[in-house]
Amino acid sequence: MSAKKDAVLEMGRRLFLERGILQTSMEQIAEAVPVSKMTIYNYYQSKEGLLDHVVDSLIEDTWNLYREVMDNAKDPLEALTLFYEEKDRFSLDVTQQFITDLVKFPDQMAKFLTFNREKIIPEFEMMIFKGQQLGQIRKDISPHLLVAFLTFIKEFTAKSEWYDGLGSLTAVSEQLMIILYHGILEQGANHTEIQEQ
Template sequence: MNGKKEAVLAAGKRLFLEQGILQTSMEQIAEAVPVSKMTIYNYYQSKEGLLDQVVDQMLEEAWALYRGVMDRAKDPLDALALFHKEQESFSLHVTQQFITDLAKFPEQMEKMMAFNREKILPEFEMMIFKGQQLGQIRKDISPHLLVAFLTFIKEFSARTEWYDGLGSLSSVGEQLMTILYHGIIQKDQNSEDFSAEDDE
């Protein structure tokens, strides 16, 4: 990808995330680079074409972050602790307005859901299973059921009205991660984790 095309992608992504997709015009993106509006159309054909590339890039970044945690973690419990501590980085600075607008582009929402179903959740299921074998994660919770629950939460949370009265997107994400993290860890592992956090 040439430098100018990358700059258009970066500007489009920043503006989509900051002010929403529908509120961002091609003129604003062109001014932010700066390039002519025609140059953007030559690269991406339409605003939807640019959004498609933005979503692809965000999924690549999410996968790199996920793989980075999995590669650094010494075991499943450590991976869960890292996901819990570093959850802010996984938000990729996604705003509530961006998600609200993205819901109006069903093919992009489906792409994000498919990414979770096909890449993240199968790996997460294997991690849970391994953690159960090591006695770190409660064995009375089925990995399949947990993944089904996570899929349900992910797909249900794509409905923007779900957030009404719950607070910001990052706050909701943090609370859900806390419920998940402390809900599936074996009790003795959980207390060890709490004491480790208290020592910091």
Template sequence: MTSEPTDPKRQAILSGATRMFLAHGYRNVSMEKIAQAAPVSKATLYNHFDSKNALLAAVISDLCESLLQTMTQLTIESDGVENNLTQIATSAVDLIYAEDALAIYRLVVAESPDFPELGQLFYQSGPQAVLTQLEDYFRQLNADGSYHIADPVFAADAFFSMLKGDLHLRCLLSKTLRPSADEKKRLVSQVIAFYMRGMLHAKS
């Protein structure tokens, strides 16, 4: 890991940017306003992020950091496939239903018709990075010879889609609805049990 995520100036900028984006939308927030919200000088802001797009990408990546770290730490031999997928699902659910993550999702969906590059930036900075890593993990399982996963791309997409489902849509449509810790734990357990039976086929 780099030291960037623990840099207090960088964290102040990310926190200020997140607050400003969520309060005022993407198009209505200038780099100057973000510097004031942090608060840091404009020189410090541009030393860390050279554009508003770069800053939004960093905000999204920061939200996804725990999940991405979980993904990069996976090995075929480590703790078994079911345990690995449980760790990924737990981290994913914590992210998917986090208040800031839901708010950023709403923001990007609202802004994307006028700023299509914003939607692409969001996808590349978060969902695509996570999907690609899970696809690679499934390909490693195939190469290792322990499992046969016919379509790693579909398998990765199905995994995260099951963790979202109708609940994620309802949370997006409500600013108060959130699954409890027990509900998230039960969701992970049910998805993993179903997924291990229906999607992954161990070789005998």
């Protein structure tokens, strides 16, 4: 990929995430890079074509971060702690406006859901199962049910009206993470790192 094409992709990603997809025009992206609008169309053919590449880059970055945590954690409890501590990195600066707009692009939303179903969910289920075997995660909670619950929450929270009155996306995400983290850990598991934060 050329440096100019990379710059267009990065600027498209930044503006889509900051302002939302529908609120960002190709003219704004071209002006911010700076390149001609025709250059962007030559690289990506349309706004949807650029969005397709932005979604691919978000998926790739999410997977790389996920693998980094899973590969470096000594056990499931440490992995859960790292996921919590590095939640800002995992957010990838995704805003509520971006999620709300993405729902209006079914192919791109389906790509995210497929990625979660085929990559993240099986890995997370195995991590939960391993944590149960090590006595770190409650054995009375089915890994499949827990993942189904998380998937439901993720899909439900993509609806913008759900957030009315709850505060910022970051605050809501942090509180849900605390509820999840403390709700699934086995009593006596060493999870003081999060309690202290």
